[in-house]
Amino acid sequence: MEKLIRQFGNRSLKDLATALCSLVLFFIFSVSSYAEGTKELAPTAADFNKADMHIFDVSGGITRDFMTYVADNESRLNIEICNPGEMIYFGFNYNTADISGCSRLYYRIKSPSGIIIYSGEVTNTGAGSILDYNHAVVGPKQLNGNTLTGYNAMGLDPIAALIALGQAPELGSFYIEFNPNNPTTFVNTTNACTGSVRPVRLPLFDITVGDPSTNTSIKGRLWSKAWDLITNSFTNPFNATMYVYADDGIVTNINFNAIQPNGFIISCNRTGVANTGNAFNDRRSIANTNSTYGQYRIFLNDPDINCFPNGIFGKLTDSITVSGCDQNNRCINIPVDKAGDAQLILELNGIPNYQPGTADRRLPIDLVVGNNCVLWDSRDGLGNIVAPGTPIKIELDYYNGLTNLPMYDVENHKNGFIVKLIRPTLPSTAQPKLFWDDSNIPGGTTMLSGCSPGAPPIGCHTWNGIITAPDGTTGKITSAYGWGDLHTINTWWYANIIHATATYNVQTIVVDADGSNAVGVPNKKTVCTTTSSLVLNGSVTGSSTTGTWSRIGGGGSFANTNAVNTTYTFSAADYAAGTVKLILTSTNNGACPPAVDTLTISVIQGPTVNAGGPVTVCANNAVIANLGGSFGGSATGAIWTGGTTTGFTPNRNTPTAQYAPTAGEIAATTLVLTITSTGSGICPEVSATKTITFS
Numbered sequence: 001m002e003k004l005i006r007q008f009g010n011r012s013l014k015d016l017a018t019a020l021c022s023l024v025l026f027f028i029f030s031v032s033s034y035a036e037g038t039k040e041l042a043p044t045a046a047d048f049n050k051a052d053m054h055i056f057d058v059s060g061g062i063t064r065d066f067m068t069y070v071a072d073n074e075s076r077l078n079i080e081i082c083n084p085g086e087m088i089y090f091g092f093n094y095n096t097a098d099i100s101g102c103s104r105l106y107y108r109i110k111s112p113s114g115i116i117i118y119s120g121e122v123t124n125t126g127a128g129s130i131l132d133y134n135h136a137v138v139g140p141k142q143l144n145g146n147t148l149t150g151y152n153a154m155g156l157d158p159i160a161a162l163i164a165l166g167q168a169p170e171l172g173s174f175y176i177e178f179n180p181n182n183p184t185t186f187v188n189t190t191n192a193c194t195g196s197v198r199p200v201r202l203p204l205f206d207i208t209v210g211d212p213s214t215n216t217s218i219k220g221r222l223w224s225k226a227w228d229l230i231t232n233s234f235t236n237p238f239n240a241t242m243y244v245y246a247d248d249g250i251v252t253n254i255n256f257n258a259i260q261p262n263g264f265i266i267s268c269n270r271t272g273v274a275n276t277g278n279a280f281n282d283r284r285s286i287a288n289t290n291s292t293y294g295q296y297r298i299f300l301n302d303p304d305i306n307c308f309p310n311g312i313f314g315k316l317t318d319s320i321t322v323s324g325c326d327q328n329n330r331c332i333n334i335p336v337d338k339a340g341d342a343q344l345i346l347e348l349n350g351i352p353n354y355q356p357g358t359a360d361r362r363l364p365i366d367l368v369v370g371n372n373c374v375l376w377d378s379r380d381g382l383g384n385i386v387a388p389g390t391p392i393k394i395e396l397d398y399y400n401g402l403t404n405l406p407m408y409d410v411e412n413h414k415n416g417f418i419v420k421l422i423r424p425t426l427p428s429t430a431q432p433k434l435f436w437d438d439s440n441i442p443g444g445t446t447m448l449s450g451c452s453p454g455a456p457p458i459g460c461h462t463w464n465g466i467i468t469a470p471d472g473t474t475g476k477i478t479s480a481y482g483w484g485d486l487h488t489i490n491t492w493w494y495a496n497i498i499h500a501t502a503t504y505n506v507q508t509i510v511v512d513a514d515g516s517n518a519v520g521v522p523n524k525k526t527v528c529t530t531t532s533s534l535v536l537n538g539s540v541t542g543s544s545t546t547g548t549w550s551r552i553g554g555g556g557s558f559a560n561t562n563a564v565n566t567t568y569t570f571s572a573a574d575y576a577a578g579t580v581k582l583i584l585t586s587t588n589n590g591a592c593p594p595a596v597d598t599l600t601i602s603v604i605q606g607p608t609v610n611a612g613g614p615v616t617v618c619a620n621n622a623v624i625a626n627l628g629g630s631f632g633g634s635a636t637g638a639i640w641t642g643g644t645t646t647g648f649t650p651n652r653n654t655p656t657a658q659y660a661p662t663a664g665e666i667a668a669t670t671l672v673l674t675i676t677s678t679g680s681g682i683c684p685e686v687s688a689t690k691t692i693t694f695s
Contacts, residue, residue, distance in 0.1 A: 035136055035137060035138065035139030035140070035206040035208055036139075036206065036207060036208045036209075036217070036219055036221070036222050036300055036301060037136065037204075037205045037206040037207055037208075037222070037300065038051070038130075038133065038136040038137065038203075038204050038205055038206060039136060039137045039139070039206070040240055040241070040242075040300035040301065041053075041229070041240045041300065042133070042239075042240070043239055043240065043241070044239070045133055045134075047237075047238075047239050047240075048133040048203065049203050049232055050231045050232060050236040050237065050238060050239075051229055051231065051238055051239075051240055052095065052201040052202055052203045052229060052230050052231075052232065053066075053067070053201070053202040053205055053228070053229060054066060054199070054200075054201055054202075054228045054229055054230040054263060055067060055068060055105075055178050055180070055198075055199065055200040055201075055202070055228075056068060056180070056196075056197055056198060056199045056200065057199055057228060057230065057263050058190070058197060058199050063197065064228050064265065066224075066226065066227070066228030066265075067175075067176060067177060067178055067224070067228075068177060068178055068179060068186070068196075069108075069177050069178075069179040069185075069186040069196070070186050071177065073225070074225045074226050074267075074293070074294040075224070075225070075226050075228070075294075076173075076175040076177075076224060076225075077175060077176055077207075077222070077224050078173040078174070078175045078222070078223050078224060078297075079109075079173070079174045079175065079176065079207055079209060079221060079222060080172070080173055080174075080209070080221040080222075080223065080304070080307050080308075081158050081159070081171055081172065081174055081209065081221075082171060082221075082304070082306060082307040083171070083211075084159050084169065084171070085157070085159070085211070085212065085213060086157075086158075086159075086209055086210065086211055086218070087155055087156065087157055087209065087210045087211075087212055088109070088155070088156045088157075088158060088174070088207065088208075088209060089139075089140045089142070089143070089153040089154070089155050089206070089207070089208045089209075089210055090128065090153060090154055090155075090156075090176070090205075090206060090207045090208070091128045091129060091130045091136075091140070091151050091152070091153045091154060091204075091205070091206050092107075092122050092128065092129065092130060092202050092204065092205045092206075093124055093129060093130045093131070093136075093202065093203060093204035093205070094122055094124060094200055094201065094202055094203075095200070095201040095202070095203055096124070097201075098198070098199060098200040098201055099122075099180070099200060101192070101193075102192065102193035103180065103181060103192055103193065103198065104121060104180065104181050105121065105122040105178060105179075105180055105181075105200055106119065106120070106121050106122070106178070106179050106180075106181075106182065106183040107119065107120060107121075107122055107176055107177065107178045107179070108120075108176070108177050108179075108183075109156065109158070109174060109175070109176050109177075110174065110175055110176075110177065111158065111162060111167070111170045111174055112170050112171075112172035112173050112174060113170060115162065115165065115167055115170075117156070117158055117161035117162055117165065117174075118156055118161060119183060119184075120154075121183065122178070126152075127152045127153075127154055128152070128153065128154040129151070129152070130151045130204040130205070130206060131151060132204070133204065134149065135149065135150060135151040135204075136151065136204045136205070136206055138150045138151075139151070139153075139206060139208060139217075140152070140153030140155075140206070140208065141153070142155070143208075143210065143215075143217065151206070153206070153208075158170075158174050159171075176207065178200070179196050180195070180196050180197075180198040180200055181193060181194050181195060181196060181198065182194070182196055201230060201232075207222050208222075209221040209222075218304055219301040219302070219304065220243070220299055220300075220301040220302050220303040220304040220305075220307075220308070221304055221307070222299065222300055222301075223245070223297040223298060223299045223300075223303070224294075224297075224298060225267060225294030225295065225296065225297060225298065226265050226266070226267040226292075226294035227242070227265065227266040227267075227298060228263075228264075228265050229261075229263075229264060229265075229266065230262060230263045230264070231260070231261060231262055231263075231264075232262070233262060234260055234261065234262040234411040234412070234482055234485075235260060236260065236262070237258035237259065237260055238256050238258070238259050238260070238261060238264075239256060239257070239258055240256055240300075241253050241254065241255045241256070242254050242256070242266065242298050242299065242300060243298065243299040243300070243301060243302050243303060243422065244268045244296050244297075244298055244299075244403050245296060245297045245298075245299065245303045245308050246268075246270075246296050246311070246401045246402070246403055246495075247270065247295070247296060248311045248338075248340065248400060248401060249308075249309060249310055249311020249312070250311050250313075250400055250401025250421075250423075250424070250495045250496075251302060251303060251308075251310075251401075251421075251422040251423045252401060252403060252419055252420060252421055252422060252432060252493065252495055253302075253419070253420050253422055254405065254417055254418075254419055255417065255418035255419070255420075255456065255459070256417065257413075257415040257416060257417060257418050257456065257457055257459045258414065258415050258457065259410060259412075259413045259415075259417075260410070260411050260412040260413065260414070260482065261407065261409070261410040261411065262409075262411065263409070264407060264408065264409060264410055265292060265294075265407070265408065266298060266405075266407070267292050267293065267294035267295075267296075267298070267405075267406070268294070268295065268296040268298060268403050268404060268405050269293055269294065269295035269296060269403075269404050269406070270295060270296075270341075270402055270403075270404065271283065271404060272284070272404040272406055272490045272492065273285065273286050273289075273291040273292065273404075273406045273488050273490050274291060275293070279341070279364045280364065283404060283435075283437060283490055283492055284437045284438075284439065284440050284490070285406075285436065285437065285438040285439075285440055285441055285444060285487060285488060285489045285490045286440055286441075286487065286488045286490075287440055287441045287442070287486075287487050288486050288487060289486075289487075289488055290408045290409070290486075290488060291406065291408070291488045292406040292407070292408050292488060293406075296403065302422055302423070305423070310423050310424040311400075311401075311424065312338060312424065313338070313400045313424065313426065313495070313496050314336050314337055314338025314339070314340050314367070314398060314400055314498075315336065315337055315338075315398075315498065316334070316335060316336055316396070316398070316498065316500055317335045317336060317337050318335040319500075319502060320332065320333065320334055320394055320396060320500050320501075320502035321333045321502060322376075322394075322502060322504050322505075322506050323506060324506065325506070325507050325508055325509050325542075325543075325589075325591075325592030325593060325595065326508075326509075326593075326595060327377070327378040327385065327508050327510060328377050328378065329375060329377070330375070330376045330377070330378055330506065331373040331374065331375065331376070332344060332363075332373070332374040332376050332394065332502075333371055333372070333373060333374075334365070334367065334371070334372040334374060334396060335370065335371045335372070336367050336369065336370075336372065336398065337369060338367075338369060338400075339366075339367055339368050339369055340366075340367050340398065340399055340400055340402070341364075341365075341366060341367070341399045341402050342364075342365050342366075342367050342396060342397055342398045342399055343362055343363065343364050343365065343397045343399075344362070344363040344365055344374055344394065344395070344396055344397075345360065345361070345362050345363075345394075345395040345396075345397065346360065346361040346362075346363075346380065346381075346386075346392060346393075346394055346395075347360055347392060347393040347394075347395060348360055348361060348380045348381065348386065348392050349381075353449050354448065354449060356381075356448065357381070358381055358382070359380040359381050359382050359384070360380070360381050361379070361380050361381040362381070363376070367398070378508075386504065388504065388505060388506050388507070388508045388542075389504075389505050390504055391504075392504050393501050394500070394501055394502040394504065395499050395500065395501065396498060396499065396500045397494070397497045397498070397499070398496075398497065398498040399494040399496075399497065400494060400495050400496040401421075401432075401493075401494060401495030401496065402492065402493075402494050403492060403493055403494075403495075404490055404491070404492040405417070405490065405491045405492070406488050406489070406490040407484075407488070407489055407490075407491075408486075408487070408488045408489075409484065409485060409486055409487070410482075410484045410489060411482020411483070411484050411485050412463060412464045412465070412482040412483060412484060413461065413462055413463050413464070413484070414462060414464050415456075415457040415458070415459045415462065416434075416451075416453065416458070416459025416460045416461045416462040417434060417453070417459045417460055417461055417491055418453040418456060418458075418459045418460075419431065419432050419434060419453065419493050420432070421495050421496070426496060430452075431452065431453065432493040432494060432495055432496075433450030433451055433452050433460075433493065433494075433497075434447070434450065434451045434452075434453065434459075434460035434461055434491055434492070434493050435447055435448060435450055435451070435491070435492050435493065436461045436489075436490065436491050436492070437490075438463070438489060441487050441489075443465075443483070444463075447460070447461070460491075461489075461491045463482075463483045463484050463489065464482070464483060465482070465483040466482065466483075507542070507543040507590065507591060507592050508542040508543065508592075509540065509541075509542040509543055509544045509586045509589060509592050509594075509595040510539075510540070510541045510542050510595065511538075511539070511540050511547060511584055511585070511586050511595040511596060511597040512538060512539045512540075512584075512597055513536075513538050513582065513583070513584040513597040513598055513599040514536075514537060514538065514599050515537040515538060515539045516537055522600075523597065523598060523599040523600065524599075524600050524601075524602070525599065525600075525601050525602070526601070526602045526603075526604060526682060527570070527601060527602075527603055527604075528603070528604055528605070528606035528634065528680075528682065528683035528684070529575045529603060529604070529605050529606045529633075530606030530607070530683055530684060530686065531570065531606070531683075532569065532570060533567050533568060533569040533570065534567065534568050534570070534601070535565075535566075535567050536549070536558075536565060536566050536567065536568055536582065536584075536599070537565055538564045538565060538584045538597075538599075539564060540564055540584070540586050540595075543589070543590055543592060544586045544587065544588050544589050544590070544592070544595075545564075545588075546562070546564070546586070546587045546588050547562075547564050547584050547585055547586050547587055548561055548562050548584075548585055548587055549561045549562075549563075549566065549568075549582060549583065549584055550582075550583045550585065551568075551580060551581065551582050551583065552580070552581040552583065553574075553577050553579060553580050553581060554570070554571060554573050554574035554577050554580035555571040555572075555573035555574060556568055556569050556570045556571045556573075556574050556580065557569050557571070562587075564584070568582060570603070574601075574603055575603055577603070578602065578603050578604075579600065579601065579602055579603065580600075580601050580603070581598055581599070581600050581601070582598070582599045582600075582601065583596060583597075583598055583599075584596070584597050584598075584599070604634065604682075604683070605633045605634055606633050606634055606680065606683040606684075606686070607631065607632070607633045607634050607635035607677035607680035607683055607684075607685060607686050608631065608632040608633040608635065608677070608686065609629070609630070609631045609632075609635065609638050609655075609675050609676065609677045609686055609687065609688045610628075610629060610630045610631075610632075610675075610688060611627075611628075611629055611673070611674075611675045611688040611689055611690035612626075612627055612628025612629050612630070612690055613628065613690070614690065614691040614692070614693070615628075615690070615691075615692055615693070616692075616693040616694075616695055617692065617693070617694060617695070618694075618695060619666050619694045619695060622660070622661050622666050622694055623658065623659070623660045623661075624658065624659045624660075624661075624692065625658050626656050626657075626658065627640070627655065627656060627657055627658070627659055627673065627675075627690060628655075628656065628690075629655030629656060629657075629675045629688075629690070630655050630656075631655060631675075631677050631678075633677075633680070633683075634680045634681055634683050635677035635678060635679060635680045635685070635686075636678065636679030636680070637653060637677070637678040637679050638653070638655045638675050638676060638677050638678060639652050639653050639675070639676055639678055640652045640653075640655075640657065640659075640673055640674070640675050641673070641674045641675075641676065642671070642672055642673040642674050643659060643661070643665070643671060643673055644662060644665075647659050647660045647661060647662065653678075655675060659673070659692075661692070661694070665694075666694045668694075669693065669694050669695075670691065670692070670693055670694070671691075671692040671694075672689055672690070672691050672692075673689065673690045673692065674687050674688070674689050674690075675687065675688050675689075675690065
């Protein structure tokens with residue numbers, strides 16, 4: 001408002017309002033300009049009727065509400081007004097196959113806050129109608145003296161319209177809405193005479209912002225986040241070039257290069273077909289699903305730089321370094337001056353660029369301003385540890401102007417897209433490479449290293465082919481579709497990629513408390529209560545080779561706590577606790593923090609046996625009815641040795657067996673039998689003896 005008052009000098013707000021209101025909402029001016037609309041969507045006369053604006057596309061059961069009374073922010077057609085006094089000139093022509101007889105088409109223009117500042121009916125005759133393609137390309141006849149070749153445009157001063165309604169002036173995104181058959185209300189039916197859900201095509205349209213103080217038009221003011229268009233046949237080419245203003249202020253344009261979509265939506269965003277947070281999956285094309293969303297503003301011309309200023313390309317503020325002594329938690333340090341997406345490529349297979357399924361490693365990252373620690377586990381793409389000092393190339397693809405173009409139901413694209421960087425410019429003349437991953441769609445291709453378009457019509461990301469569909473009853477081929485039919489096919493690009501290298505050469509200390517298994521594998525051992533000690537086979541490698549032992553729980557002792565290889569003697573407390581943890585910690589670490597590894601020892605009960613104690617028997621009655629043996633702990637049985645096999649009843653494997661000595665054993669006056677545990681698993685078997693004396 002203050003800016004508006006300053007423009008009119010010292011006149012009061014009342015004088016200003018009077019002056020502005022005297023500018024009738026619809027004028028005829030003589031201003032030099034060209035159109036903005038059909039001129040860009042259909043760049044030649046041969047493209048006429050192959051780039052229609054589409055209201056309520058309801059084909060195939062899909063309802064799309066582009067620039068309608070019920071359109072959300074994503075589906076609006078916006079007209080940017082940046083300064084007081086700017087005018088909106090506009091005109092249309094509908095397809096008479098869609099609007100005829102009792103059908104009507106109405107429109108209204110709203111301010112950024114949603115105030116209706118003008119409404120009317122679209123007609124194919126009189127003011128605001130465009131007769132043919134040539135008139136649409138020349139633009140309003142009021143501009144540049146084109147009284148013979150231009151069309152008779154409607155003109156609106158949006159600020160004056162607001163003031164005339166008693167509203168405060170607004171600047172920003174005004175928008176136009178259309179509604180079939182009702183000037184004020186959306187009627188949710190398809191009735192030809194009363195319903196609003198009626199598909200309508202506008203083969204000719206023009207919406208141009210002009211500055212009457214200089215008699216000039218201002219291009220780059222018309223935009224939407226989701227343009228809904230139709231080529232009227234999936235064999236008709238669409239040849240427009242459109243401009244994407246990414247959220248970071250980077251402008252690229254897309255030459256659609258004779259794509260063959262029929263009815264389609266053009267929208268661009270940062271992530272792809274979805275926004276789940278998984279960058280690799282979100283950007284992959286998806287079969288048999290409509291999965292698009294509009295985030296970026298898309299223009300018919302380079303967005304007016306006075307309203308949509310240049311962004312900046314981020315850059316590295318220092319070298320990339322690798323730090324950290326723990327091989328499982330290193331930092332790849334990336335210092336930048338702008339937030340943005342990036343991917344880090346560790347080229348480890350000896351072949352330039354990234355090759356999936358090899359030792360090359362790719363890490364997606366989301367950079368913030370300042371230093372960024374990208375966690376790395378020291379492993380390559382095959383899971384192998386990369387030894388410090390290995391000469392590897394670390395490539396940072398620091399993306400600016402990341403743009404995804406997911407397009408649904410585009411049958412064929414024989415030539416591919418051509419994308420160019422518009423602004424800000426770079427010292428290099430290289431243009432953005434295009435990427436895609438159609439592997440989710442049968443027969444789809446993948447391009448993850450980037451494709452560079454050539455001179456038109458040589459573009460990137462083509463798809464082509466006919467898919468036939470048999471009739472469900474007869475089995476005969478009754479329809480044919482392009483390869484992209486019903487799929488969402490995504491293409492993405494970056495306005496600028498920065499390549500940097502760093503040498504992976506860091507200190508490291510690797511501690512392993514048990515050298516009997518691989519480094520990094522959990523160290524676990526099980527011993528029995530019959531085990532008195534355990535030999536420890538630890539290791540410390542890297543920038544330190546020394547370490548010290550400690551324990552958690554129990555009460556055992558180390559033969560030498562400062563020897564990496566030593567012996568641990570168990571105590572009664574260890575046996576009672578059932579678990580003891582032995583910790584090996586590196587020493588003499590230099591600049592690195594101590595590295596630690598743990599050996600967990602589980603203690604299980606060992607086997608026990610009891611021979612039943614010594615006995616004395618009479619020589620004339622020497623049979624021992626019950627030897628009195630027993631077993632316990634981890635033992636599952638026991639066996640007697642000594643004596644004769646025939647002397648045991650029922651057998652040697654019965655701890656309480658009867659034993660009948662031989663005459664020779666009786667004559668010897670003493671017999672020693674041994675009972676030994678059996679089935680004790682990892683624990684060693686134990687034995688006990690029984691002495692029998694004959695008297």
